[in-house]
Amino acid sequence: KAQLASSQVTTPAVLVPLPSDHLPNPVPMAPNAAVARVPLAVTVFMAVTTSMLLAPAEAGLYSDRDALLALRGGLQDPDGALRSWILEVNPCEWTQVTCDRVANRVTEITIGHANLSGPLSPELGKLDQLTKLWISYTNIQGTIPEELGNLENLNSMHLHNNSLSGQIPASLGKLKSLKQLHLQQNRLTGPIPSELDGMSEQTSVNLSSNDLCGPIPTDGPFKNINSSLADNPRLGGNC
16 A cells, blocks of 8 residues: 555656747737837828829829710721720720829820721710820721810821811810921811911921811911912812
């Protein structure tokens, strides 16, 4: 019995301190609630502010896209020159389209030597950041939309060598930033609007090879030696 009792005696455990590098990391204290709320408030404020700043640019680009899709929707394009102009693709990635990447807006349309037919869409007049409109050497027909007179930032309009008809819109006289207005080699008729006289003398105007009639203007851009009214047999006579 004594032997059995001695076998049940246990040796007290000895606590050996752990080295400092083996100690568990201390549990972090919960941050003060007021301090914790500050970064969240700042984050929300920045997100809302960024959203407000981006919203107008995005809305402008959506409007640009819709205007371009309206143009494409009215044209026949058997060779697929505008095949990249689809809703699912950012218009800044479309061929023949240039954007200001900072403002995120369409600034140039350059279409040339394309087998396109159909009318120019009045929706083009909504491209309020457009500086260059170049649609030439196509089979586009119909009239020049008077809405193009709303493009106050436009520097150059090249709609030559098409099959455009009707009169030159008087609204084009509002384009005070315009440096080039080239409408030659079309089927334009009627008188030259007197409103064009108000354009800068430095503006190059080419209206040659149409069927224009009425008085020959001599003021404004028509003083410019780079302007041309040639090959309009009825110009200078009655309309």
